Amino acid sequence: MTRLRRAPGPGDHFQGPRAAPVILVEYGDYQCPYCGQAYWEVKKLQQGLGTRLGFVFRNFPLTQAHPLALQAAEAAEAAAVQDRFWEMHDLLYENQDALEMPVLLSHAEALSLDMDRFRADLASHRFEERVRRDFMDGARSGVNGTPTFFANGYRHDGPFSAAALLEALAGGLDASR
DSSP, X not given: OOBOSSOOXXXXXXXXXXXXXXXXXXXXXXXXXHHHHHHHHHHHHHHHHGGGEEEEEEEOOOTTTOTTHHHHHHHHHHHHTTTOHHHHHHHHHHXXXXXXXXXXXXXXXXXXXXXXHHHHHHHHTTTHHHHHHHHHHHXXXXXXXXXXXXXXXXXXXXXXXXXXXXXXXXXXXXXXX
């Protein structure tokens, strides 16, 4: 089994308690249709496990296949510095068929972001290095496609349905009882 090379840390986008008994890390691409499907499965898993699950999202834009993925990841990171990462993350996946700049700006407005700052961050590619760091961390952990999940530090190579992810996390849940 392939292990996650960089454990979740303070620089990661984290939902749920950091001390949760099970941690799921996703390397995802906002333009990937499979990631779009997995988004809803992760939501089901989060609803079912509640505070027993910690979820980390890391960027892995496959720019050759998905030309808008890097721009979308940068938009999520630009929202993150305004404490709205998860809201932007959700909007990007829930509106995955429209990731062009006017739509990203519309999302930012809907989230009441500081638009001057958001535009400047995107224009300067301020967060491109952050996105590329996530990508390289993923590559070092054996990620070569999206979505790729790590359940409790180990790569999950099976389906990404909520049931399959729950099964991959089950050992950690059993140990927490």
